[in-house]
Amino acid sequence: MARINWSRVFACGVVAGLIWIVLGAIVTALLGRAFAALPQNRLGAPTPGFIALNVVLDLLEGISILWLYASIRAAYGAGARTAFIAAFAWWFIVSLGDVTWCSFGFFPAHTVVPLMLGTLPALIAATLVGARFYKE
Numbered sequence: 001m002a003r004i005n006w007s008r009v010f011a012c013g014v015v016a017g018l019i020w021i022v023l024g025a026i027v028t029a030l031l032g033r034a035f036a037a038l039p040q041n042r043l044g045a046p047t048p049g050f051i052a053l054n055v056v057l058d059l060l061e062g063i064s065i066l067w068l069y070a071s072i073r074a075a076y077g078a079g080a081r082t083a084f085i086a087a088f089a090w091w092f093i094v095s096l097g098d099v100t101w102c103s104f105g106f107f108p109a110h111t112v113v114p115l116m117l118g119t120l121p122a123l124i125a126a127t128l129v130g131a132r133f134y135k136e
Contacts, residue, residue: 005134011133014059016130017061018059038111066131069083069131073136082131083128087126091124
């Protein structure tokens with residue numbers, strides 16, 4: 001079993017995170033108007049602290065998805081197929097959390113589902129780019 005190259009996970013994860021920030025912002029702008037309009041939602045009028053926190057979280061998400069990619073490479077092989085599997089798995093797990101919040105009544109499903117669907121291709125693209133540069 002190959003070892004994980006942690007410096008590459010970090011560097012390639014930051015690349016994936018940066019792409020995720022840009023694509024996620026586009027998806028949110030296009031599909032997230034109803035979500036942003038919810039009461040007490042900071043997307044409608046984000047503060048600098050809110051933006052900084054979300055940039056850090058998105059970078060951590062990029063690193064975590066590259067860690068997942070590196071972890072499953074031994075089983076699935078290097079390349080786009082494995083990056084797609086990692087992105088889909090990560091998206092699926094996160095989406096279960098989104099559905100849970102909706103089931104609790106915290107968010108109406110009609111405000112979250114478009115974002116969930118729109119983020120999948122963005123997440124796949126970010127993961128493909130990060131994975132392209134990962135080497136063990």
